[in-house]
Amino acid sequence: MLGLVILSAAIAAPAGAQSKLQEVLGRGKLIVGTGSTNPPWHFKDEKGELVGYDIDIAKVIAKGLFNDETKIEFVTQASDARIPNITTGKVDITCQFMTVTAARAQQVAFTIPYYRxxxxxxxxxxxxxxxxxxxxxxxxxxxxxxxxxxxxxxxxxxxxxxxxxxxxxxxxxxxxxxxxxxxxxxxxxxxxxxxxxxxxxxxxxxxxxxxxxQTYSCAVRQGDPDWINFVNIALREALTGVEFDTYKASFEKWFGETPPAPKIGFPSELR
Incomplete structure (x- = not known):
């Protein structure tokens, strides 16, 4: 359910430790690990720019942080670097058609799903x-x-x-x-x-x-509830709330179909 925050390893950060949320805001840009060779997920267009559904998902998070989707740096990585680059802090988040598994959830914290x-x-x-x-x-x-x-x-x-x-x-x-x-x-x-x-x-x-x-989610480092909570809110509001029009346009562009519009009234994800 979209309303559920996935806390696969939400161990409280040490007292006084800075959250990744504050680190990213202070830096002024989001660093995202992703791929570059797999349309419609992440690939380079004729201008040599990264585009795709994963790229749009990352931009939703950047917009939530800075009200500016361009304040983002993409680190292109192989599939086998998705978890190591998170755990070593090379990237703030991985958005790279990553399948959620229980084994992987022992190493990283998964966000709410953005594709099945x-x-x-x-x-x-x-x-x-x-x-x-x-x-x-x-x-x-x-x-x-x-x-x-x-x-x-x-x-x-x-x-x-x-x-x-x-x-x-x-x-x-x-x-x-x-x-x-x-x-x-x-x-x-x-x-x-x-x-x-x-x-x-x-x-x-x-x-x-x-x-x-199989479920696709972004992944972040374990042990930082403020950061995963923020990312989940940004994604949730794209799938079901104020940023739905942006999400809808992306889904239509890459998959050729229109996602179901959120119903007004009682939040259906809480049923």
């Missing part, structure tokens, strides 16, 4: 199979292209138990297999699927089924 990822099935519009139900009904006649991974076949078979699974060593190749007819659908991250559909209007469609859910 999963696996989806990309179809050609007007193709042989109209949706997930048609794929499932076809059983073993269906071929699914997927990025090569030790778990890829098991993952696909959770949704389509009888399907043939063809694995490829790049995302481009799984799309090429679909385009050429070698595959009837491509299994990929739901966010990538939505981004790809938006980039190719009228050519592809979502099967309408998703599975393998």
């Amino acid at each position: 990822e999963g696996v989806g099935l990309l179809l050609l519009k007007g193709g042989k199979y109209a949706d997930y139900e048609a794929l499932k009904a076809a059983g073993g006649k269906v071929t699914i292209s997927v990025l090569q991974n030790v778990y890829a076949e098991t993952m696909v078979h959770k949704a389509l138990p009888e399907a043939k699974v063809d694995q490829y060593d790049s995302v481009d190749l799984i799309y090429q297999a679909l385009n050429s007819g070698r595959a009837d659908a491509a299994a990929t991250d739901a966010s990538s699927l939505r981004w790809f559909i938006k980039q190719n209007p009228g050519r592809y469609q979502d099967s309408g089924y998703g599975w393998e859910p």
Whole structure:
């Protein structure tokens, strides 16, 4: 629930210790760890500037701090640096499509979620199979292209138990297999699927089924309740409150769909 502050390791800071919130305000800019090669999350545009959904989420936090989303410094980092750069203080926060797990929550404190990822099935519009139900009904006649991974076949078979699974060593190749007819659908991250559909209007469609859910949150250093509380408020008010229009525009831009508007009246996240 969005209203719940996630305090996975909210150990009180030592008496007299300065909160990260005061440190960032005093510095005058927010330092954010993120990636640079994974659209629609974080990548460089034609001007060489970092853009994407993770980047917009970070800007929401910067705006909450300084009423100025440009007061931010991005530190590009590999995925395996996301936790070390938090724990060593190299960055104030990591916003880099980071999956929440109990094991990771022993090392960092996670914010409220800002996206729920999963696996989806990309179809050609007007193709042989109209949706997930048609794929499932076809059983073993269906071929699914997927990025090569030790778990890829098991993952696909959770949704389509009888399907043939063809694995490829790049995302481009799984799309090429679909385009050429070698595959009837491509299994990929739901966010990538939505981004790809938006980039190719009228050519592809979502099967309408998703599975393998995982939560994406930003991460901060443990032991600083003031800092995580501030970040959670900034994110909550983007998802459900005064900054919703900014959040909505970002979600539409990167995923091609409109998030549900917050209902006026009783805060539904408290139910």
